[in-house]
Ligand code: SF4
């Protein structure tokens with residue numbers, strides 16, 4: 001696979017802005033502690049595999065830090081691509097990073113970018129749809145409502161679905177569903 | 178006494194409400210008062226946040242607004258919900274740009290995020306009231322050898338959660354020990370259950386869960402205690418498939434922390450709907 005080497009300054013700015021009030025992503029010195037402690041990298045990266053089949057938070061940080069949007073998107077350019085969707089959001093990388101880089105937030109941004117391109121995994125899209133339609137990730141069902149009653153629980157307070165839809169439409173979420 | 182707004186979350190409220198039943202029992206017994214509010218999905222810090230971070234911030238902030246309007250703190254029964262609500266609050270409090278953007282959206286629906294209320298995980302409330310928990314215990318759980326699984330989002334990221342040591346958590350162990358159960362140490366205490374990656378990549382999710390389960394088995398636990406509904410479901414529903422896939426036996430029952438405490442307080446397993454668990458109860462649990 002040939003990787004395009006264009007630096008995208010807009011993308012770089014987005015990445016910088018991930019960190020609250022600082023540009024500390026610059027101080028990543030590629031020590032690999034994030035990848036060493038990542039549970040997914042640990043099970044997904046046997047030796048001698050195509051690099052495109054690897055899940056490597058350190059590489060994601062490097063690619064995004066340099067503004068290589070095209071590389072990140074090339075790696076992430078198929079449905080549910082392992083980069084970035086292999087991240088299980090355990091927040092171990094940012095906990096162990098000696099430079100306090102919010103690696104998980106960077107990967108979240110990469111996920112958000114692929115979502116715009118229609119490449120998010122089906123289960124993630126389905127959840128977003130459910131939230132848009134019912135304001136809950138898991139809509140209320142009659143069988144569960146009965147079970148709640150049997151257990152002596154009050155009914156779940158119904159959320160204002162209209163208001164939620166207005167909010168999400170204004171942000172543009174409906175167009176990505 | 179503080180009254181909390183109860184945030185049961187989508188998974189507990191609309192899928193496994195028996196966990197809410199034990200939670201409400203325990204909170205009642207230690208005198209913690211709660212009331213309801215029409216909260217939406219938190220939303221999910223692994224799902225909706227990955228889909229669209231702005232939607233995550235805005236919906237989370239809207240939920241916080243509902244509690245702010247009543248001036249009451251939120252108690253959450255779920256790691257994910259706590260993580261989202263605390264995370265949104267953290268980001269909006271420390272990033273004025275994000276706060277401006279979110280408030281511009283909220284203004285269109287007549288709301289404003291101020292950041293005036295606190296969000297607490299039920300584990301922290303139990304820990305704070307540990308003397309009352311202890312006082313309510315009528316039955317020592319000494320037959321149990323417990324592997325504690327606090328889950329990622331209870332304590333990570335540490336800057337948002339401010340709850341426990343992010344890699345060597347101890348709060349859950351301390352509360353479990355208060356019921357007279359034996360807390361068993363195991364190597365992979367801080368390891369994820371692999372829930373989020375199991376969606377798009379079940380093979381990686383399974384490999385992580387296997388690593389976790391092998392460590393728990395090796396330590397000789399006869400029950401796993403959790404404080405997150407996503408982790409609960411993962412352990413409760415995936416062990417059978419895991420056994421088939423790896424030709425090994427994984428059938429350790431799972432208890433929600435509030436189930437363990439309710440049982441230790443003399444509440445019957447019928448009353449809190451424990452028959453809805455999937456993993457067959459082993460003798461250690463059956464005898465409770
Ligand atoms: S642990 Fe931090 S500094 Fe080290 S490679 Fe990862 S992001 Fe960079």
Ligand code: SF4
Pocket residue numbers: 034037038039040041057086087088089090091092093094103104107
């Ligand atoms: S948050 Fe994602 S990238 Fe970081 S350690 Fe966990 S799975 Fe790996």
